[in-house]
Amino acid sequence: MIGGGVVLREAEVTAIGELGLGNLRRLKWHDPDAPGWAAIRRLLRPLELADSSLDSPPTSHRCRATADATAVLLLRCAQSGRAYWGWTAEEWVEVVGADQAGFRRSAPAWADDAVRSYVANHAYLLGAFNEFHRLGSFQRLPLARRIFGRTRVDSEIRKVRAVLAGWGYQLGRDDDKLLPMVVCQLFLLNRSPHLEDLATEPFDRVRAERLFGSGARLNTLHAVQRAVAALGFCRPPVLTTGRTTPKAGGAPQVWTQWVERWHATSTLTPNTRGGVRSNLLKIGRWAAAEQPDAADPAAWTRQTCASLVAALDRMNVGDYAERTIGLKDRLGKPLEASTKASQLAAVRTFFRDCQEWEWLPRRFDPQRALATPRSIAALLGPDPRVIADDIWAKLLWAGLNLEPDDLPVNQAGFFYPLELVRAVTLTWLFSGQRSDEIARLRVGCIRWQYDGHNIRGDASDVLARDAICLLDVPTHKTGTSFTKPIDPLMGEAIEAWQAIRPAQPKMVDRRTGEQADFLFAFRARRVPATYINGTIIPLPCRKAGVPAADVRGNITSHRARSTIASQLYNAKEPMTLFELQAWLGHRSPQSTQFYAKITPTTLTKAYDDAGYFARNVRTIEVLLDRDAVTNGAAAAGQPWQYYDLGHGFCNYTFFEQCQHRMACAKCDFYTPKNSTKAQLLEAKENLQRMSVSIPLTDDERAAVDDGQAALDRLLDQLIDVPTPAGPTPRDLSIPATATLLPIVDVRQGTDSLRP
Known part of the structure; x- marks a missing residue:
């Protein structure tokens, strides 16, 4: 002492x-x-x-x-x-x-x-x-310098700065004052100024006792531990997502024990496993309230499964939920079809696994007894929501013209460099990839190819004008890695980021379990997939002056994938369904069909090209004798309108009702053009020309469109049909096989006037 x-x-x-x-x-x-x-x-x-x-x-x-x-x-x-x-x-x-x-x-x-x-x-x-x-x-820095020695303290701080600066941390700058304070606090707490003495325990103590509270100091502590871990003196900090496993409340104890046992054994991804667990606990609370005998999964029968399916079909939001905070106005509304299907899928997964692992006897088939009813399955299916072309065009312009003033700024300045933000933005706008795939792209994923030969990606190379830019997509949701062509603008943005990207340590790809050199990584941390929806998408929206949501919902990363696929499918030279499947990386063409939406413009053009109205209606010129109308001769029965048949005129008033209109039998209402009467008619000064539309039957349309054979068939059908004057073509001594021209002046159109 x-x-x-x-x-x-x-x-x-x-x-x-x-x-x-x-x-x-x-x-x-x-x-x-x-x-x-x-x-x-x-x-x-x-x-x-x-x-x-x-x-x-x-x-x-x-x-x-x-x-x-x-x-x-x-x-x-x-x-x-x-x-x-x-x-x-x-x-x-x-x-x-x-x-x-x-x-x-x-x-x-x-x-x-x-x-x-x-x-x-x-x-x-x-x-x-x-x-x-x-x-x-x-002032911890002056205190540590006096106690441990200025030279020793500054030397250890420089070691930490060097590591962080290499990763892109702003803490690596010499003018930063927060890093020395945190490091000196650790030295004082550990009673040693040597980094090699900084084991994991001092960092854990600072967090456990909340010695730094929260905010910037705690973030700096996290960065310092990562640097010390990189030097090999302690373990890296545990990356927490802020999510904690909720306690199992309200469900029977035996049911909860089975669920926790399944949760500890399942090999599903953490998020999926947690979602299944939450749904199973809800089913446990339902069983405690409605089926007390089913509290033990071993007691479940087909009847229990049928009762659950019926109950889920009638459940409302908030039923059997442990907490209803956050449900707000949705509380009490019927469950959506997707929610019902996901809860049934959770129970199916649970019983299937328990039976496969021989924990439970096979008393029923979960795939059949807990199948999603047709009434619910009919309401399911992917529903990609395409962004309107005008809004998408504005977003493209904004993404291509991002400037430093457009980036979000915190107290420390820009969190990510402009080159990284621009590369992520253009990848979202041009690649058609899921947000998880964008976040998991590797360094060197861009390759250039010209005439079948690869072009090196060095900065000294000059790319050929017609070089193809290829993107290597990692293993993804529905398949293995593959390569796809992309716009060179995206490739140039990615290469601009790679040129200044600080060297980053390799990190574990949670999907594949391998050590990967992620492209979008900064400060020794991969850019999270949520960064796209939370930060990247609002940037071009603000710059372009468009709202972050439209009538179809919020603009999200997956909506860009749907929009790009739809535009490729509706282009002037569209991609086929199978080409689009390969470009999107889908396992089956059925999935691609949900993305290959035909735009209203393309559908309208196809409808017009089909000529629905013109197919069933034809226009024909008609001559109106205005003198006959004004002097009363038309009322006395004198002809006043003449239908131009090409080879003559027909003055039958109800021409559109004549069955011989497309294969004129030349009855008493017919006036040939080479006759004196026809010449006098055409010479009248008061003659008014107009066109009228007449509907066609299938046989008449075939006679007009398909030629002589169809005309002959039409003549055979009309050989015994009376003309407006009374006689039939047979009575007029016109053979059925005669070659009669249809109305040669017939033309398609919809601008005709009806008499």
Whole structure:
């Protein structure tokens, strides 16, 4: 123990009082053999040794500050009756002060901030005090430099900076002040200035005791631990997603035990496994309320499964839920078909696995007994939501013209460099990939090819004008890795990012389990898939002045995939279904069909090209004799309208009802064009020309469109049909095999006028 007992002797208390404040502050000039000073020798000696061990130049300012700090401690010893080496952490906090104002309240008026700093030195060296997180905004860097040595502390900090700077951290800059503070706090807590002594425990203690609270300091602590782990001195920090496994409440104990056993054994991905667990706990609460005998999965029968399927079909949002916070206006509404199907799938998975693992007897087939009913399955299916062409065009423009002013800024500036943000944005706009696939792209995923030969991607190479840009897509949701062509603009943006990308450590690909060099990684961390929906998509939306949601919902990463696929399928030279399947990376063409949406414009053009109206209606010229109408001759029965048949005119008023209209039998209503009557008719000045539409039967349409054979068939059908004048073509002595021209002046159109 330093200096003997903790309790002050009566002579020591008396000596401190007799020396007084003035003599105590002039410690440098004291006579150690004088009676008063000799009485408190055991209190002075440790303070002198601690002062001599500090790495601080012996200036007059330091001498005054150390003397004043000694005076403060000796006075407090006299007041408390106990030596400083026996003080508790609470007593030291009271002496040093929870902040500057607290120190000034307890210390003499002449004690300034420098005095407080040296009091803290003695607290650390002589009182085993290291709870500096309780001292407010205390200058930990100067304190650590004085205690451990400036050269040693700065050297260790530079090692951490070098690692972080190599990963792209702004903490790696020399002007950053947060990193030295955190590192020095760890040194003080660990009572060692060496990084190799920083094991995992100090980092865990800081988090467990919340010594840094939250925010920037905690983020910096995370970065420092990653750097120390990269140097090989501790374990890397555990990456937490903020999600915790909810407690199993409300379900029967036996059911919960089975669910937890399945959860601990299943090899599904963590998110999928957690979702199945939540659904199973809900089913357990239903069983406790409606089927008490089914609390044990071993007691389930086909009848129990049928009851569950019926109950799920009638459930509402919030039924049998442990918590309803966050449901808001959805509470009490019927479950969506997708929710019903996912909950049935969870129960199917549970019983299938338990039977496969021989935990439960095979009393029923889960695939049949818990199958999704047809009424629910009919409402399911992928529903890709295409973004409108005008909005998509604006987003493309905004993505191609991103500038630094468009990036989100926090207190430390840009979180990601502009080149990375632009590369991710163009990848979203051009690649047609899922957000998970974009986040998992590898370094070197872009390749250039020209005339079947690869072109090196070095910056010194000049790419051929017609070079093809290829993208290597990693193993994804529905298949293995594959290669697809993309727009060169995206390839150039990715190569611009690769050119400045700091070297990053390899990280584990959770889908494949391999160590991968991710393309979109910065500060030794992969850009999360959620970054696309949360940050990337709002950037071009703001720049283009379009809302982040339309009538079909929020603009998400997957909607871009649907939009690109739809545009490729509806292009002027469209991709076939199988080509689009290969480009999207789908396992089956059925999945691609959901993405290959025919746009209304393409459908309209195809409808017009089909000529639905023109196929069933034809226009024919008609001549109107206006004199016959105005002088009353038409009312007396004189012809006033003449249908131009090409080889003659027909003055039958109800021409559109004549069965011989397309194969004129030349009855009494017919006037040939080479006749004098027809010439006189065409010479009339008051003649008005117009066109009318007449509907066609299938046989008449075939006679017009298909030629002589169809005309002959039509003549055979009409040989005994009376003409408007009465006689049949047979009576008119026209053979059935005669070659009669249809209306040669017939033309398609929809701008005709009806009489």
